[in-house]
Amino acid sequence: MNPIRLQIPAHADYIDLVRLCLYGIATKMGFTYEDIEDMKVAASEACNNAVLHGSPQRTGVIDISFNLSATNLSIVVKDQGPSFNHKEGLEKAESLHNKKMSNLRSGGLGLFLMQTLMDKVEINNSNGTELTLTKFVTAQNSLDKE
Amino acid sequence: MNPIRLQIPAHADYIDLVRLCLYGIATKMGFTYEDIEDMKVAASEACNNAVLHGSPQRTGVIDISFNLSATNLSIVVKDQGPSFNHKEGLEKAESLHNKKMSNLRSGGLGLFLMQTLMDKVEINNSNGTELTLTKFVTAQNSLDKE
Amino acid sequence: MSSNKFQIHKQETDQDNVLNLSGELDLSVAPQFHLALEPVVKQQEKTLILNFKDLKYIDSTGIGIIISVLKIRDELQAPFIVREIPPTIKRLFDLTGVSEFLYEGKENEA
Amino acid sequence: MSSNKFQIHKQETDQDNVLNLSGELDLSVAPQFHLALEPVVKQQEKTLILNFKDLKYIDSTGIGIIISVLKIRDELQAPFIVREIPPTIKRLFDLTGVSEFLYEGKENEA
Numbered sequence: 056m057n058p059i060r061l062q063i064p065a066h067a068d069y070i071d072l073v074r075l076c077l078y079g080i081a082t083k084m085g086f087t088y089e090d091i092e093d094m095k096v097a098a099s100e101a102c103n104n105a106v107l108h109g110s111p112q113r114t115g116v117i118d119i120s121f122n123l124s125a126t127n128l129s130i131v132v133k134d135q136g137p138s139f140n141h142k143e144g145l146e147k148a149e150s151l152h153n154k155k156m157s158n159l160r161s162g163g164l165g166l167f168l169m170q171t172l173m174d175k176v177e178i179n180n181s182n183g184t185e186l187t188l189t190k191f192v193t194a195q196n197s198l199d200k201e
Numbered sequence: 202m203n204p205i206r207l208q209i210p211a212h213a214d215y216i217d218l219v220r221l222c223l224y225g226i227a228t229k230m231g232f233t234y235e236d237i238e239d240m241k242v243a244a245s246e247a248c249n250n251a252v253l254h255g256s257p258q259r260t261g262v263i264d265i266s267f268n269l270s271a272t273n274l275s276i277v278v279k280d281q282g283p284s285f286n287h288k289e290g291l292e293k294a295e296s297l298h299n300k301k302m303s304n305l306r307s308g309g310l311g312l313f314l315m316q317t318l319m320d321k322v323e324i325n326n327s328n329g330t331e332l333t334l335t336k337f338v339t340a341q342n343s344l345d346k347e
Numbered sequence: 348m349s350s351n352k353f354q355i356h357k358q359e360t361d362q363d364n365v366l367n368l369s370g371e372l373d374l375s376v377a378p379q380f381h382l383a384l385e386p387v388v389k390q391q392e393k394t395l396i397l398n399f400k401d402l403k404y405i406d407s408t409g410i411g412i413i414i415s416v417l418k419i420r421d422e423l424q425a426p427f428i429v430r431e432i433p434p435t436i437k438r439l440f441d442l443t444g445v446s447e448f449l450y451e452g453k454e455n456e457a
Numbered sequence: 458m459s460s461n462k463f464q465i466h467k468q469e470t471d472q473d474n475v476l477n478l479s480g481e482l483d484l485s486v487a488p489q490f491h492l493a494l495e496p497v498v499k500q501q502e503k504t505l506i507l508n509f510k511d512l513k514y515i516d517s518t519g520i521g522i523i524i525s526v527l528k529i530r531d532e533l534q535a536p537f538i539v540r541e542i543p544p545t546i547k548r549l550f551d552l553t554g555v556s557e558f559l560y561e562g563k564e565n566e567a
């Protein structure tokens with residue numbers, strides 16, 4: 056099936072539209088409430104990064120596509136910004152567990168949350184940043200076919 | 202500002218996503234509840250027609266774009282289907298008022314509703330159908346600038 | 348897809364067939380509405396009642412189906428009543444003019 | 458844009474500064490949250506209380522701001538309490554580990 060595509064200006068004000076669309080799509084697919092909340096946060100983290108790091112002039116756009124299948128939903132978030140060391144970023148992403156107060160940073164939780172909340176996180180950095188977030192529909196709530 | 206774009210498969214199942222997005226956008230712009238409800242119906246009518254008349258094989262997609270300005274919202278609904286006599290369609294669109302029961306048809310209210318619920322309806326039929334629905338933000342609820 | 352966006356709850360008595368509609372009645376659920384109407388729309392001896400109390404959305408798809416019900420009931424000279432129409436939906440019924448053809452019944456009335 | 462997606466309701470007593478958060482705390486409203494914190498985050502003599510009861514959404518933007526509050530209050534050795542965290546938000550606090558640094562106070566406790 057054709058994916059559902061959403062394009063928003065690369066500005067924080069429009070990220071809630073991504074959550075709204077995602078909510079509509081994920082509800083249709085039979086995801087649980089908890090899975091939907093997890094995906095909303097993960098997709099927002101990807102969009103936050105696209106706005107903050109992927110749009111140097113904040114004049115660009117962010118392309119989001121939702122790829123539905125019977126078993127999973129893949130959310131692709133694409134910006135036109137500079138590349139970064141995403142392998143290291145994904146590997147080093149970590150929580151605050153076992154840290155000292157003095158070592159806490161107020162940033163750096165985005166990639167960690169995406170990895171924790173989704174089943175799969177892939178980054179393609181060849182031309183802007185293309186981040187793919189995948190979540191499987193769990194057995195008890197799998198897609199009802201029409 | 203760049204418009205917000207949404208692309209859905211040309212299938213009735215996805216039209217509610219257009220309403221969801223529209224709701225999010227119109228709320229941000231400060232439209233009243235009643236105006237939002239009106240736009241939801243008008244945009245759905247345009248999408249219904251794109252699905253029913255504008256996608257002969259039902260394999261295509263529908264492109265929706267939301268053009269925001271301080272004074273109005275324009276919703277453009279585009280399909281790749283055949284052209285039709287849209288001038289006549291718009292002019293002849295009418296309600297059921299003063300009709301006899303035996304003359305009622307169960308179709309043909311879409312263009313009428315779009316014209317009644319929106320401030321402006323334009324159709325460009327040069328390449329598929331591109332329908333533009335415009336609603337002005339009324340004075341008392343005009344866009345709060347940041 | 349299982350979005351449960353539209354539900355029809357049917358109540359049957361000796362006199363009436365009541366369909367209570369809830370959720371969003373749009374193009375995607377038109378087949379579901381047709382299917383629910385099919386066994387009752389031609390039952391002349393019972394009053395057909397559509398209750399709109401919990402309906403959140405309707406457009407020309409749903410209005411078109413109501414018009415087809417109107418015409419069938421009119422031809423059969425069989426009673427057809429609508430009930431508890433929310434303001435946003437009433438507005439669309441008024442604008443399209445379908446209101447003029449609908450008989451709005453109160454609860455406890457058939 | 459006026460979406461009122463996030464609101465902060467402030468209550469001030471002799472002992473406490475309470476910020477009641479509601480709606481969606483995301484990147485777009487981070488400046489609004491910073492602005493509300495600014496006059497209270499360095500008041501050592503009062504307990505700073507964040508009440509999350511009506512907060513519907515948070516992500517790393519909001520959690521990052523909470524971490525910065527934690528660090529400022531820790532350095533000042535000033536009391537900081539969080540209250541009534543809804544389950545979906547608690548889950549994110551636990552997953553990120555920020556929970557370990559938060560002191561959850563009950564109502565009637567400062």
Ligand SMILES: Nc1ncnc2c1ncn2[C@@H]1O[C@H](COP(=O)(O)OP(=O)(O)O)[C@@H](O)[C@H]1O
Pocket residue numbers: 100104105107108109134136137138139144148161162163164165166167184517
């Ligand atoms: N879309 C992107 N474009 C460019 N750099 C990015 C992008 N996403 C993430 N990064 C880089 O990866 C780092 C870690 O991201 P993240 O874990 O989300 O934390 P944060 O954004 O708070 O720093 C960012 O600081 C940034 O350098």
Ligand SMILES: Nc1ncnc2c1ncn2[C@@H]1O[C@H](COP(=O)(O)OP(=O)(O)O)[C@@H](O)[C@H]1O
Pocket residue numbers: 246250251253254255280282283284285290294307308309310311312313330407
């Ligand atoms: N996107 C479209 N592509 C092709 N034809 C269209 C399109 N939209 C409308 N039409 C034509 O205009 C007619 C009137 O449309 P409308 O008033 O919405 O009523 P209905 O769709 O119920 O017939 C349709 O029957 C169709 O022939």
